[in-house]
Amino acid sequence: MSEIPSELRYRESHEWVRDEGNGTAVVGISDPAQAALGDMVFVELPEPGMSYSQGEACAVVESVKAASDVYAPVSCEVIEANGALEDNPELVNTDPYGEGWLFKVQLTDAGEIDGLLNSEAYAAQQDD
Amino acid sequence: MRRTSLYDSHLAAGARMVDFGGWEMPINYGSQLDEHHQVRTAAGMFDVSHMTVVDIHGPETRAFLSNLLANDVAKLTTPGQAFYSCMLKESGGVMDDLIAYFMNEDWFRLVVNATTRDKGLAWLERHGAEFSIAVTEHHELSIIAVQGPEARQKVHAVMPAQAVSELAQLKPFSAVDVDGIFVARTGYTGEDGYEILISVLQAEAFWDRLLEQGVKPCGLGARDTLRLEAGMNLYGQDMTEEDTPLVSGLAWTVAMRDDREFIGRKALEKQKMDGVPARLVGLVLEGRGVLRPGQKIITEAGEGVTTSGSFSPTLQKAIALARVPAATGDRCEVEIRGKHLPARIVKPPFVRKGKACEGIA
Numbered sequence: 001m002s003e004i005p006s007e008l009r010y011r012e013s014h015e016w017v018r019d020e021g022n023g024t025a026v027v028g029i030s031d032p033a034q035a036a037l038g039d040m041v042f043v044e045l046p047e048p049g050m051s052y053s054q055g056e057a058c059a060v061v062e063s064v065k066a067a068s069d070v071y072a073p074v075s076c077e078v079i080e081a082n083g084a085l086e087d088n089p090e091l092v093n094t095d096p097y098g099e100g101w102l103f104k105v106q107l108t109d110a111g112e113i114d115g116l117l118n119s120e121a122y123a124a125q126q127d128d
Numbered sequence: 129m130r131r132t133s134l135y136d137s138h139l140a141a142g143a144r145m146v147d148f149g150g151w152e153m154p155i156n157y158g159s160q161l162d163e164h165h166q167v168r169t170a171a172g173m174f175d176v177s178h179m180t181v182v183d184i185h186g187p188e189t190r191a192f193l194s195n196l197l198a199n200d201v202a203k204l205t206t207p208g209q210a211f212y213s214c215m216l217k218e219s220g221g222v223m224d225d226l227i228a229y230f231m232n233e234d235w236f237r238l239v240v241n242a243t244t245r246d247k248g249l250a251w252l253e254r255h256g257a258e259f260s261i262a263v264t265e266h267h268e269l270s271i272i273a274v275q276g277p278e279a280r281q282k283v284h285a286v287m288p289a290q291a292v293s294e295l296a297q298l299k300p301f302s303a304v305d306v307d308g309i310f311v312a313r314t315g316y317t318g319e320d321g322y323e324i325l326i327s328v329l330q331a332e333a334f335w336d337r338l339l340e341q342g343v344k345p346c347g348l349g350a351r352d353t354l355r356l357e358a359g360m361n362l363y364g365q366d367m368t369e370e371d372t373p374l375v376s377g378l379a380w381t382v383a384m385r386d387d388r389e390f391i392g393r394k395a396l397e398k399q400k401m402d403g404v405p406a407r408l409v410g411l412v413l414e415g416r417g418v419l420r421p422g423q424k425i426i427t428e429a430g431e432g433v434t435t436s437g438s439f440s441p442t443l444q445k446a447i448a449l450a451r452v453p454a455a456t457g458d459r460c461e462v463e464i465r466g467k468h469l470p471a472r473i474v475k476p477p478f479v480r481k482g483k484a485c486e487g488i489a
Contacts, residue, residue, distance in 0.1 A: 038349065039161040041439035042418045042446075044465075060465070062418040064160050064439050065349060086416075 002032040002126065005097055009113055010122035011073040013055075016097065019113050027073060028101040029061060029092065032126050037063040040089040045081035045103055052076055054112055059102055061092060074112040076105035132177035133270050133328035137335050141345045148348060149243035151178040156347040163350035164441040167317055168482045171276035172346035173338055178242035181269050181325060182252065185235050186261035193236055195390055196255055197228065198373060200383035204230035208302045210314060213381055214373050215251065216392025220399060221369040222376065224248045225361065227314060229303050237303075237310075239271075239323075241363050255391065269310075270331035272324045274343060275354070277482060279321035283311070286337040295322075309334075316351060318358025318480050353438050356447065359410060359476025365421055366408060366435040366449050372399055375451060377408035377476065404454055408435070410476040411448040412488060413462065415469050419448035424463040425471075429455040434462065442479045443489055449476065 008016045014033035018026040034040070042062040052058045052072035059070035081103045085091060092100040107113070117125070129152040138145065143154035154175065156163060166172040184192065193201045199213035209230050215223040224244045229237040240248045252263050274283050284292045291306035298304055300320075303312035310325035326334055339345070352362070359377075361367055367376035374382070374396060382396065411434065413419055419437030432452030440447045452460065452473070461468040478488050 038156060039159055041161075042416060044417075062439070064164075064353060064441070065155075067418065067420060 002030075002035060003097070004031065004119045004123045004126075006119040008097065009073075009116035009118060011071065011116055012125060013071045013073075015070060015073040017073045017113060017116060023107055023110060024079065024104060025074065025076070025107055025113070026101050026104050028096055029070060030122070031096045034093050034096045034100070037061065037065065037068055039064045040092045043085040043089045043092065043102070045085065046078045048078050048080055050078045051108070052078070061089075070102060072105075073116060074105070075108035077108065078103050079106050080104040130178070132175055133331045134175045134177065134272075134335055137332055138175065138345070143345070143347065146348070148178065151242060153178060154345070154347040156349045157345050160347065160349035160353070161441050163344065163346035164353050166344045167276045167319055167346060167350065167354055168442055168479075169277070171274060171278040171282045171321070171343045172350070173335070173343045174273040174275070174346050174348075174351055175270070175335075176273050176323070176351075177270040177328075177331070179271055180240045180242060180245045180248065181266040181271070182238045182240060182249070183235060183264045183266065184238065184252075184256075184261050185264065186259070187234060188259040189234060189236050189261050192256055192259040192261050193228065194388060196252075198382045198390060198392060199228075200388060201228065201230070201236070202388075203383070204228070206230070206302070207232055208298075208304050210301045210303060210312060211381075214367075214378060215248070216373070216390070216395075217369060218392060218395065219369075220372040220374075220392045220395030222363070222367045222371060222373060222378075223251055223369060225363050225367070227312075229312065243364055266325075268328055269325045270328050272326065272331065272335060272338075273315055273317075273321065274324065274338060275315045275317040275319045275321035277319060279319065279343070280313075282338060282341045282343050283322050283324070285341050286334065316358070316360055317354040318360070318477060319354075319482070353441055356436050356438055356449070357440050357442055357477070357479035359449070359478060361408075361449070362436055371451070372396055374399055374404045375406040375408065377449070406432070406451050407454050407456070408449055408451050409456070410474040410478060410488075411437075411450050411460070411462065411471045412443070412474055412478070413446035413448075413469060413471045417446055417464050417469055419446040419462060419464075419471075423448075425450050425452055425460050426463065426468060427452055427456040427460040429453040429457070432456065432460070440478060442482070443484055447478050
């Protein structure tokens with residue numbers, strides 16, 4: 001069964017966001033998403049300093065099957081990318097909410113997080 | 129969607145099922161990478177029952193296939209002997225690719241692609257009409273491919289004792305019928321092993337016995353990365369009705385030395401005369417990234433395109449097959465998401481028997 005932690009917020013396009021409470025947040029892709037994509041072999045992350053509007057494509061995760069865009073779940077400026085994924089992209093599979101995080105951001109509009117799905121709503125979307 | 133006789137076995141093994149040409153087939157049983165390595169290092173098995181088995185019977189079987197196939201059935205003289213061949217259109221484009229087994233003078237067996245079943249059978253019927261032959265499709269057979277360095281020994285362990293000595297002597301690209309089970313020493317992975325045609329009634333029990341021997345189920349995902357590493361073409365991707373074998377890395381499968389007439393020969397002769405414009409090559413990406421089908425190739429001789437591409441689990445690099453201008457040298461660039469990344473041009477295969485081929489890694 002997929003894990004969908006209740007302390008995170010989600011976008012329909014399968015990104016999760018962890019609000020760090022100081023105007024920053026961490027972004028990754030969900031457990032159901034990594035399971036559907038399969039074994040990760042390459043992750044292309046945004047450079048720190050890049051700014052994105054909510055919903056804009058900002059990263060690519062490539063599994064052995066296919067390449068998939070990752071969308072900015074909230075409007076933001078990237079402050080750090082997870083360098084560990086360069087050599088170990090499989091962390092996205094093995095620990096999607098922990099060591100497999102993708103990037104950290106400075107929020108442009110903290111209010112946008114409230115507009116994202118909570119875990120129950122996201123889980124319900126997976127059952128459709 | 130159609131299901132094979134092993135459908136329940138796949139679900140029991142935790143398969144993720146997908147639609148493949150109208151068949152509900154396992155794409156993986158958890159990890160495509162693990163399944164890939166399993167076949168390179170030990171033994172894995174694939175349900176490929178969606179493929180079409182067609183027998184051609186009749187006194188003019190050899191004459192019919194001599195006209196139909198780009199490879200020359202005159203090469204097949206020993207019962208059980210097989211080869212790989214294309215069926216061509218008059219235009220020289222590839223109608224389908226297949227394995228042909230010579231059983232006896234009145235009987236050849238063809239195994240053709242699932243995705244091209246309807247047009248392939250129609251083609252056989254149409255061109256067979258002029259010959260004294262009969263075309264029979266076998267729905268009652270399942271196909272299990274057991275592949276890997278330990279594959280043959282694992283299969284021998286589940287076969288009757290008297291069959292084992294016969295199987296032990298079976299040469300590559302030949303087949304034998306043991307106890308009503310058709311065992312061919314062929315495959316689509318670059319490893320040793322068998323492709324086994326067995327009654328749908330026996331398939332599940334046979335699959336379970338192989339499981340007990342430690343043969344792991346592998347999905348179509350691993351099958352694709354294995355065949356790509358082995359430099360084997362996939363019909364519909366690496367060649368289509370628009371491509372001749374000469375631009376698809378398949379000139380070795382076309383027998384044109386003597387004056388045998390076969391469908392598509394004239395078009396191939398004309399293409400040779402005019403100059404074959406392109407060739408299918410292997411690519412190894414130098415930097416980070418993943419090659420995929422349909423990416424643009426930039427060379428000094430002009431543009432090309434990748435036809436298959438993936439991350440190679442054995443080489444830990446991105447590899448591809450690509451159609452490039454004939455005059456292309458040993459380097460090119462691949463356009464990936466707007467960036468141009470350097471790649472080396474190599475001669476497939478990339479991997480054979482678990483190891484990188486010379487000049488690849």
